[in-house]
Amino acid sequence: MNTELPKSFRRLDYLPPHYTFGQVELDFALDPARTIVKSRIEVIPGASFKAGTPLVLQGQELEFVSLRINGEAHRHFELTPESLSIHSLPNEGKDPFVVEIICICAPEKNTTLMGLYVSNGNFFTQCEAEGFRKITYFLDRPDVMARYRVTLTAREAECPVLLSNGNLLAIEKLPNGWHSATWEDPFPKPSYLFALVAGKLECIEETISSGSGAKKLLQIWVEPHDLKKTRHAMDSLIASIHWDEKRFGLELDLERFMIVAVGDFNMGAMENKGLNIFNTKFVLAQPETATDADFANIESVVAHEYFHNWTGNRVTCQDWFQLSLKEGLTVFRDQEFSADQMGSESGRAVKRIEDVRLLRQLQFPEDAGPMAHPIRPDEYQEINNFYTVTVYEKGSEVVRMYQTLLGKEGFRKGMDLYFKRHDGQAVTCDDFLMAMADANACDLTQFKNWYSQAGTPRVKVEERYDAAAKQYHLTLIQSCAPSLGQAVKKSFHIPLKMRLLTTANDQPEKLLELIEEKQSWTFENISERPVLSINRDFSAPIHLDFKQSETDLLTQFSSDDDAFNRWEAGQKLAMQMILENRLPDAQFIGAYRNLLQDQTLDPAFKDLALTLPAETYLYEQCESVDPQQIYSARRAFRHAIASELNPEWMQLYRQMQTPGAFSPDAISAGKRALKNLSLSMLLEADIPEAALMAEAQYQNANNMTDRYAALGALVVHGAPQAKVCLDDFYQRFSDEALVIDKWFALQSTRPPIANVEATLNTVERLREHEAFKMNNPNRVRSVIHAFCMNNPSGFHQKDGSGYAFWADSVLALDPINPQVAARLARALDRWRVFAQPYQNQMRAALERVAACSSLSADVREVISKALGS
Ligand code: B3K
Numbered sequence: 001m002n003t004e005l006p007k008s009f010r011r012l013d014y015l016p017p018h019y020t021f022g023q024v025e026l027d028f029a030l031d032p033a034r035t036i037v038k039s040r041i042e043v044i045p046g047a048s049f050k051a052g053t054p055l056v057l058q059g060q061e062l063e064f065v066s067l068r069i070n071g072e073a074h075r076h077f078e079l080t081p082e083s084l085s086i087h088s089l090p091n092e093g094k095d096p097f098v099v100e101i102i103c104i105c106a107p108e109k110n111t112t113l114m115g116l117y118v119s120n121g122n123f124f125t126q127c128e129a130e131g132f133r134k135i136t137y138f139l140d141r142p143d144v145m146a147r148y149r150v151t152l153t154a155r156e157a158e159c160p161v162l163l164s165n166g167n168l169l170a171i172e173k174l175p176n177g178w179h180s181a182t183w184e185d186p187f188p189k190p191s192y193l194f195a196l197v198a199g200k201l202e203c204i205e206e207t208i209s210s211g212s213g214a215k216k217l218l219q220i221w222v223e224p225h226d227l228k229k230t231r232h233a234m235d236s237l238i239a240s241i242h243w244d245e246k247r248f249g250l251e252l253d254l255e256r257f258m259i260v261a262v263g264d265f266n267m268g269a270m271e272n273k274g275l276n277i278f279n280t281k282f283v284l285a286q287p288e289t290a291t292d293a294d295f296a297n298i299e300s301v302v303a304h305e306y307f308h309n310w311t312g313n314r315v316t317c318q319d320w321f322q323l324s325l326k327e328g329l330t331v332f333r334d335q336e337f338s339a340d341q342m343g344s345e346s347g348r349a350v351k352r353i354e355d356v357r358l359l360r361q362l363q364f365p366e367d368a369g370p371m372a373h374p375i376r377p378d379e380y381q382e383i384n385n386f387y388t389v390t391v392y393e394k395g396s397e398v399v400r401m402y403q404t405l406l407g408k409e410g411f412r413k414g415m416d417l418y419f420k421r422h423d424g425q426a427v428t429c430d431d432f433l434m435a436m437a438d439a440n441a442c443d444l445t446q447f448k449n450w451y452s453q454a455g456t457p458r459v460k461v462e463e464r465y466d467a468a469a470k471q472y473h474l475t476l477i478q479s480c481a482p483s484l485g486q487a488v489k490k491s492f493h494i495p496l497k498m499r500l501l502t503t504a505n506d507q508p509e510k511l512l513e514l515i516e517e518k519q520s521w522t523f524e525n526i527s528e529r530p531v532l533s534i535n536r537d538f539s540a541p542i543h544l545d546f547k548q549s550e551t552d553l554l555t556q557f558s559s560d561d562d563a564f565n566r567w568e569a570g571q572k573l574a575m576q577m578i579l580e581n582r583l584p585d586a587q588f589i590g591a592y593r594n595l596l597q598d599q600t601l602d603p604a605f606k607d608l609a610l611t612l613p614a615e616t617y618l619y620e621q622c623e624s625v626d627p628q629q630i631y632s633a634r635r636a637f638r639h640a641i642a643s644e645l646n647p648e649w650m651q652l653y654r655q656m657q658t659p660g661a662f663s664p665d666a667i668s669a670g671k672r673a674l675k676n677l678s679l680s681m682l683l684e685a686d687i688p689e690a691a692l693m694a695e696a697q698y699q700n701a702n703n704m705t706d707r708y709a710a711l712g713a714l715v716v717h718g719a720p721q722a723k724v725c726l727d728d729f730y731q732r733f734s735d736e737a738l739v740i741d742k743w744f745a746l747q748s749t750r751p752p753i754a755n756v757e758a759t760l761n762t763v764e765r766l767r768e769h770e771a772f773k774m775n776n777p778n779r780v781r782s783v784i785h786a787f788c789m790n791n792p793s794g795f796h797q798k799d800g801s802g803y804a805f806w807a808d809s810v811l812a813l814d815p816i817n818p819q820v821a822a823r824l825a826r827a828l829d830r831w832r833v834f835a836q837p838y839q840n841q842m843r844a845a846l847e848r849v850a851a852c853s854s855l856s857a858d859v860r861e862v863i864s865k866a867l868g869s
């Protein structure tokens with residue numbers, strides 16, 4: 001066991017920098033084995049400068065070559081594996097001075113995909129959060145904002161394309177087949193937004209006019225064979241640009257905006273100024289290779305990264321504890337954008353339901369587990385572990401609550417003031433809150449608790465109807481379970497949209513603000529016992545503790561005018577029944593039937609209403625989780641819906657066809673979703689012809705959504721046709737990396753089925769497959785993460801074999817790519833809530849990983865927090 005205490009960083013230790021940077025000039029001689037990086041930096045005393053303070057630059061895995069100050073060789077420095085400290089500065093550092101450094105890095109050896117690396121022969125960078133220090137020695141912190149001029153030099157035959165942030169100043173031919181390009185970014189930025197790309201790439205481009213009439217060049221760069229898959233990303237980018245002008249008055253500020261796709265990438269995408277770098281998964285789409293979900297994800301990720309240009313880049317974070325300042329806000333913006341793209345009110349509700357499902361499946365468990373942290377954390381060991389669903393998704397819910405409390409116009413006023421005050425600065429979450437408060441002349445002091453307290457608040461509902469007085473009394477009581485370092489929680493400011501549902505339909509929607517621990521409201525002139533519809537549209541990210549009769553839930557499920565709560569009532573009913581190991585009764589089946597036959601409802605809404613709560617969300621409702629029991633109860637429930645509604649599924653399967661050319665629009669996608677749910681239900685119900693229908697759909701599909709859904713239905717239900725179709729799928733798409741990822745993921749997430757080999761055996765075989773690559777994050781995620789995180793019933797085996805596989809995989813991945821390994825390490829976070837023997841088996845696997853002495857800081861933090869050590 002490594003006895004060295006891990007280093008922790010604390011929010012309250014923040015100090016402004018001793019020095020800051022003016023102009024930065026970077027010169028790269030690109031070579032996969034040895035890239036020479038020359039920097040010339042104007043250094044200026046910073047806010048906490050004291051005469052004589054050394055200049056301490058961060059640097060990692062670099063070969064130092066030389067240092068000059070004001071043009072002279074400088075010998076007074078000290079090198080460690082993490083830093084370059086420069087002493088004896090001219091005039092004790094009181095006047096600006098120029099530092100010139102030459103160093104060397106090795107991009108082709110860089111498997112961490114942080115800093116400068118090579119993917120399929122091309123050069124890419126990833127600098128957020130602290131990757132720039134792997135490129136050169138620097139003040140690698142977000143509150144040091146500088147102007148960059150970058151020259152890239154490379155052999156033209158190997159790197160015909162040379163890109164960096166900002167505007168292109170010059171291209172030059174050089175002797176011996178070399179060439180160079182010089183780029184300048186007019187906006188000061190922190191080092192984490194730096195990017196370069198070089199290699200054999202091609203682009204599609206468009207010129208558009210922005211709101212003020214300025215011409216903007218938009219480009220999407222990909223490997224040549226992928227050019228035909230870039231149209232959707234370009235359309236999404238154009239739509240995002242127009243939306244941000246219209247909704248927030250924010251214009252694109254550069255002459256040119258580029259997106260580049262790369263196949264080896266740790267996450268989804270990165271918002272580098274003017275040069276966004278994307279995982280291919282979130283750029284490339286054509287109907288034959290991408291599903292409706294892929295099309296929708298591309299639209300939202302393109303929008304997200306584009307929106308960062310203002311929320312993140314023009315106004316950035318003072319320090320990494322403030323990450324949610326840019327991420328929560330930008331997720332909120334992309335969610336609003338996607339909702340607007342849905343084109344209808346019910347479409348908006350579908351988007352809202354999808355976002356809330358994700359929050360509850362992933363963020364609620366995080367908020368109740370060993371990695372729980374407030375959206376603005378107070379402490380971290382490795383910042384890369386804090387790009388979490390809490391910072392992003394809960395962060396977005398917190399931003400949404402401002403809008404709920406202040407109204408759309410009030411929120412816009414707050415945004416306007418935020419940019420007026422802070423454009424060009426690195427700021428904090430408090431600054432954002434103050435802009436919202438000041439622009440609306442309101443006191444948001446208590447709202448700050450959302451930033452400082454971890455855990456999902458619980459709101460208990462008590463209601464009483466007084467028929468004689470025609471009064472309805474409502475009491476709400478809030479609480480929040482203790483979390484590490486926070487035994488007692490202060491009350492949150494919780495906005496709750498509510499409406500009393502009555503047969504007369506005479507009660508308006510209201511916004512209640514729960515501020516105290518306990519608050520009561522009385523509603524007058526209520527002539528019958530109402531059904532309470534509360535937390536409508538999921539106005540606050542809370543657990544609602546509301547004991548409702550099944551009759552009331554059925555009423556809501558069939559008639560609540562808030563589409564979110566209508567869906568929610570169905571989920572609650574199903575959840576209660578599954579947890580009590582019950583099957584849906586005749587009334588519930590009847591309600592499902594009515595819903596499926598209701599012509600006024602969107603197919604996408606029906607699909608969501610008939611999709612059961614995820615196993616991981618069900619786990620969160622249990623004191624002691626028996627994963628196999630939950631799996632069986634949920635499966636039996638699903639089987640009952642499938643069988644009881646058999647004729648409806650058959651009818652929907654026919655009605656929801658989308659003949660003609662493929663279009664990824666929300667209406668068509670919703671029809672396909674419901675059709676494919678129907679197909680899966682027909683297989684679930686063991687209808688003899690269902691497997692043949694799936695096989696025919698697989699063979700005849702003109703798009704990936706239908707082909708993949710049919711294949712999935714065959715595989716998940718263990719149909720005899722599954723093998724032939726899987727083989728065919730592999731052959732058909734063997735040149736399409738993203739489709740082969742789907743082929744792997746489908747097999748890794750298959751639940752256990754009788755007469756089919758255990759999923760773990762399949763996964764072990766897949767790991768040996770010739771197309772499996774441990775260095776490629778997408779491939780690793782489609783096999784290992786998919787099995788350990790998206791296949792609960794396959795993973796949680798009584799003999800602990802799933803956990804042993806997990807431990808082996810974490811240990812094998814960590815030396816290659818700590819970020820990808822640390823993500824996988826999180827799969828056992830909730831081990832303490834599991835029943836035996838699972839719990840002990842998980843602890844043993846965690847301890848085995850903990851015993852490795854060479855763990856990265858990333859994995860070490862996750863494992864030690866899980867074990868509570
Ligand atoms: N800001 C990046 C995430 C960087 C993650 C670094 N480990 C993508 C995004 O949120 O838009």
Ligand code: ZN
Pocket residue numbers: 304308326327330
């Ligand atoms: Zn982001």
